Amino acid sequence: MGIIEHRRLIILGAGPAGLSAAIYAARAELKPLVITGMVLYGQVTLTNTIENYPGFPKGIGGIELGQLFEEQAKVFGTEFAYDEIQSVDLSARPFTLTTYSGSYTADALILAMGSRHKKLNVPGEEAFVGRGVSYCGTCDGWFTKDKNIHVVGGGDSALEEALFLTRFARSVTIIHRRDALRAGAILENRARNHPKIHFLFDSVVKEIRGQEVVEELIVENVKTGEVSQVPSQGVFVFIGHTPNTQTFIGQLELTPAGTIRIDEFMETSQKGVFAAGEIADSHFRQVITSAGMGAAAAISATHYLESL
Ligand SMILES: Cc1cc2nc3c(=O)[nH]c(=O)nc-3n(C[C@H](O)[C@H](O)[C@H](O)COP(=O)(O)OP(=O)(O)OC[C@H]3O[C@@H](n4cnc5c(N)ncnc54)[C@H](O)[C@@H]3O)c2cc1C
Structure with a gap:
């Protein structure tokens, strides 16, 4: 399958981390593409009410919160591909991603593929x-x-x-x-x-x-x-989660907990590849912490792309 598209920034995953990264990256005019995977909005779709996300003193439905994230990302020009990543090649630049419907190349990536239940x-x-x-x-x-x-x-x-x-x-x-x-x-x-x-x-x-x-x-x-x-x-x-890192084994450093290792700038062991949310965090695992990591990853990705 041929290369169908090149992007400056591709965000993998459409949970709180990916969608927050999209809001920040879109506002930096990077025209990010979010590849959503199978679960648009991620794990928030599995819970009825979220009572601890700031701004919603009466709580908010998980899906409703996801829809608001998506709407806000679209306001600033984020595009969405309702597709799933099958493989990623980080060994050459630009990076190459293969999905069910084609391939993409990108100068920078934000990995926000979350985790799955054990x-x-x-x-x-x-x-x-x-x-x-x-x-x-x-x-x-x-x-x-x-x-x-x-x-x-x-x-x-x-x-x-x-x-x-x-x-x-x-x-x-x-x-x-x-x-x-x-x-x-x-x-x-x-x-x-x-x-x-x-x-x-x-x-x-x-x-x-x-x-x-x-x-x-x-x-x-x-x-x-x-x-x-x-x-x-x-x-x-409900006995915990395993981070969705399979695609990156052998290409990125992992932590002993099995998450992707990142530094304080959310950068992985590969320059230009950032990670946010539960794929890189086995400890806090909340909507707000995942969203915060997503925002930080997008800011770092913006700086990285400006430096190229
Ligand atoms: C039952 C339940 C209740 C919860 N209640 C709360 C709560 O009340 N408050 C709170 O703060 N947190 C709660 N959480 C935790 C919160 O939902 C997570 O911390 C948060 O969703 C993690 O966000 P994330 O973006 O890192 O990953 P996820 O939400 O896991 O999203 C991952 C995204 O990556 C995509 N993806 C996966 N594989 C691929 C692939 N191969 N290609 C492309 N995309 C891919 C998925 O489709 C999805 O869009 C709850 C979780 C559960 C399961």
């Missing part, structure tokens, strides 16, 4: 996806109406989603491998005081069983080794 990797998980196993409360919450379900995980996402699922489910039991949660205090208090939420601490899911749909979980207590059969009508998994 799986439990236990028997039954794969087989019951869509039949009781889910990774998105907003998407599948409705199917839990009047059911007794489980949420696996103990961080912010797990608790937020468990609270959201109480709107539909009869009961939500949170299964967490430790005896203390990792979530923020407000969420923890809300969850602990919710009459529909229960906890199974020090426990891990070993298997998901059922006929047509999920019917029970095999749960092991990690302290006592005791294994029990727990009736369940659905299991939502």
Whole structure:
């Protein structure tokens, strides 16, 4: 497939990091192209309400926030390609990107491809996806109406989603491998005081069983080794994320956490290639921090392009 287009700056990913980078780069008149990947707006589409993004004291829907980011990026001339990156060649300049529909070259890149949810990797998980196993409360919450379900995980996402699922489910039991949660205090208090939420601490899911749909979980207590059969009508998994770095392995330095290594200017080990958001951050993982990194990456990319 021939080269179809050259751009000064291409942004890979259309989550909070990519779209914020686009706003800044477009305002610097770089006419950035955003290649969106499969999930326009990124992970914010997986959550019902975002309560901690400044400017929205009453909270804002995840998709609605994504739409506002996109609209603001378009005001200043960002273009979008609804396509997915298949491979990237950073060994020669300009850099070459291959997508499903063609190829691009670019003088500078901002990598903002985020991360994807981790799986439990236990028997039954794969087989019951869509039949009781889910990774998105907003998407599948409705199917839990009047059911007794489980949420696996103990961080912010797990608790937020468990609270959201109480709107539909009869009961939500949170299964967490430790005896203390990792979530923020407000969420923890809300969850602990919710009459529909229960906890199974020090426990891990070993298997998901059922006929047509999920019917029970095999749960092991990690302290006592005791294994029990727990009736369940659905299991939502929120146990962390893996950064989407596959395309760059062998081309860019990674951190021990598996994220792309960047310096304080958001620059990767390759000059002219910047990274922002969860692809380069395994620690903060918020809309505001990802958006902030996106803005910083765009400012650095602007300086880099001016220096050429
Ligand atoms: C259930 C849930 C609830 C959350 N709640 C909150 C909250 O209340 N407040 C908060 O601040 N944060 C919350 N977060 C976290 C927040 O959504 C993320 O920190 C943020 O979305 C990360 O932004 P990002 O731009 O780095 O990546 P992502 O949002 O992961 O976006 C990645 C983008 O890259 C694209 N992409 C991936 N692969 C490719 C490819 N090969 N080619 C092209 N594009 C590609 C995707 O399509 C997507 O557009 C929540 C997350 C989850 C999962």
